[in-house]
Amino acid sequence: IYSVIAHHEKYFKFIKTFKNKIPIFLIDRIDQPRIYIDHKNISKKFNKDFFDYIFKADLPISYDDQDVFPLSPLPIRKIKDFEKKEKIYDFSFIGKFGVRERKDRDELIEFIKENFSNSKIIDTTKKKNRISHEEMSNILCQTKINISPSGVVWDSYRHMELVNNGSPILIPKNKECKVIEPEFKDMENCITYDTQLLEGEWRLTNKKELLNKLTKCLNNDELLDKIYFNYKNFVEKYHLRINRSKYVCDIIKQKTK
Numbered sequence: 001i002y003s004v005i006a007h008h009e010k011y012f013k014f015i016k017t018f019k020n021k022i023p024i025f026l027i028d029r030i031d032q033p034r035i036y037i038d039h040k041n042i043s044k045k046f047n048k049d050f051f052d053y054i055f056k057a058d059l060p061i062s063y064d065d066q067d068v069f070p071l072s073p074l075p076i077r078k079i080k081d082f083e084k085k086e087k088i089y090d091f092s093f094i095g096k097f098g099v100r101e102r103k104d105r106d107e108l109i110e111f112i113k114e115n116f117s118n119s120k121i122i123d124t125t126k127k128k129n130r131i132s133h134e135e136m137s138n139i140l141c142q143t144k145i146n147i148s149p150s151g152v153v154w155d156s157y158r159h160m161e162l163v164n165n166g167s168p169i170l171i172p173k174n175k176e177c178k179v180i181e182p183e184f185k186d187m188e189n190c191i192t193y194d195t196q197l198l199e200g201e202w203r204l205t206n207k208k209e210l211l212n213k214l215t216k217c218l219n220n221d222e223l224l225d226k227i228y229f230n231y232k233n234f235v236e237k238y239h240l241r242i243n244r245s246k247y248v249c250d251i252i253k254q255k256t257k
Contacts, residue, residue: 001252002051004028004043019050023256026051027248029071031152032058033102036176037200039063053255055248058153059178069251070178072155075244079236080164085141090218091119091170092143094136095158098125104172104195105149107204112147115211116218140165144218145191150202153177159184163235168227170214172202180247182238189230191217 002015002024015024028043035042039060042048048068057071091112097105112119120139124130140146140162148158148169154177162169173192174183186192191213194206204210217223237243 001025001027004030004046016050023052024050025252026054026056027071028054028056028058030057033153036060036153036197042068053251055251057155060176061178063178070180071244071248072177072179073159073239074155074157075239075241076157076160076163076235077241079232079240082137082141082164082166084166085138087142087144087167089118089120089139089143090116091145091147092121092139093147093149094120094122094124094131094139095149096125097123100152102150102152103201104193104204105151108147108149108170108172108193111204111207111210116214137165140167143167144224145170145214150195155179160235160239163232166228168217168224168231180238180244182234184234187213187227189227189234191227 002011004026018024026043026046035058039062042056042059042063042065043051043054048054052067054068055071056068057074059068059070059072093109093112097109109121113121120143122129122131122139143165144167146158146162146165146167146169148156148162148171150156150172154172154174159169159171168191170191170193171184172195173186175195176197184190184192193204193210195202196205197203217227
């Protein structure tokens with residue numbers, strides 16, 4: 001089993017000695033945004049044909065290969081206990097706005113700021129704005145809907161990590177990344193916003209529909225509680241690290257028996 005993240009020539013040379021003797025698995029967790037535009041080269045660093053099987057995080061929905069398996073969404077270790085607090089913000093987001101992040105992140109945050117003034121947005125691109133983990137958790141636990149936008153790619157650690165703050169999440173609808181099922185479901189275990197790939201950039205779309213949907217959610221605490229409860233069950237049942245480990249082990253056992 002060879003990891004892209006642990007890449008070093010000496011390890012690769014060692015792995016090569018087993019070629020055609022035992023199955024070789026590649027685990028690729030590296031963000032690869034360009035693959036959704038051109039996925040001729042499914043492995044960013046290596047010749048795909050060297051490996052017998054690949055587990056890949058950024059895997060286009062349209063890519064069909066029985067020897068390449070999805071690895072997203074990124075799981076979390078466990079669901080932590082958190083202190084329930086009064087919800088004083090409509091939305092919160094604490095993160096960077098760099099050149100690597102997708103365009104729809106910027107557009108979504110601007111949309112939120114324009115339409116929901118009672119929101120907490122902290123741009124941590126500048127060091128002076130960075131806050132402690134305790135301060136961040138305090139803000140997120142006081143928020144009705146926490147924002148989990150796209151980063152470099154659709155998948156984000158926030159999609160699962162924000163379950164630890166007791167509120168439903170707003171995430172981009174997945175239109176490109178093959179994931180381990182079941183997927184997120186809008187208004188059931190999350191709230192989604194629409195995006196579209198335009199001239200190589202992911203852009204925020206259907207803003208009027210989004211505004212109506214978010215206003216409806218904010219005015220219905222019972223609905224927000226229901227979405228969060230389903231979100232928590234969804235993460236606990238399918239997207240803890242133990243679930244992902246079992247998924248990987250089961251496939252390895254199946255392919256090596």
